[in-house]
Amino acid sequence: MVGLAISGTSLATKSRILDDLAILRTKLGHSMMGGGMVDNIISFIILTLALNAIAEESISLISILITISLVAGFFGGVLFVGYYIYPIVGPSFAKSQERGFVFAFLMGLLIAGAGQLAGLHFVIGAYLAGLFVREEIMPREYQFNNFSGGLGNLDSRFRTLSHGFLGPIFIVSVAYKVDFGAVGEAPLFLLGLIGAAIVGKLVGAGFGAYISGENSWKESLTVGIAMNGRGTVELILAAIALEKLEAFTETHLSLLVITAFVTTLMVPIVLRYIVPELSDLERV
16 A cells, blocks of 8 residues: 555646646647546555455455446546536536536535545545546636636635545644654655656656657656656545554554655656756647
8 A cells, every 4th residue: 555655646736837848738738637637547446356355354356447448437427527518518507607616516525425426436426426537527718717816717716625625634644643753753654655756757758758768868768857746636545544454553554744845846846847948849
């Protein structure tokens, strides 16, 4: 679970960093955001497999194939709702700011609950809801309209609810369980964890981008470093592990929180010196 936790990527922190560096709306930026989304979905699938194995006290090829099939079917179902069901019922809700927001919010809860009922961990449904509700449920002209105070924008409303209210509550709840004394208890393990987290992304994402043949070594290095932005996803995985696994202790949680902080803080500092050397990034 420790390895699974450090494999995650926070799209929220990464999108903000890439936007500040003016590379979010480039082909490279879109590749990193798409890669982060796939990375997180795979992490959640592995989480579901691990929790199912713990509950059943065994794991088999059949259970793995069933879980992957459920995720694929659920993913396809969410896309079907966004592309085909919404055009029928969505316009009547989009006429009102309040009704549009409530409709999108309820659809998000419905998708998250459906994932839980399908036998997947609820976080998969919630994650997919966050990816597709804002993109598919509401029409584009409604999403990006600017109303007074910025709260008429559907995206801004969700950001206010998540980043301004629910997110801080979750982070504070995790912070109560963090013991900084864990640094003194296992300093070498912490250094090894931070090193593994950084090198894993550099090799997995950065080297993968380079061998694809579509990126220079500087662009590939940018991908490897940018993918080190963790934060929320790592904390979610760590919190679930603490709740479900007896062998996972608050010491592990504390070390993962520190790792997430260090690696995420590293990203804008290092990219600040690399990005100016990039040239001719393709805009999209």
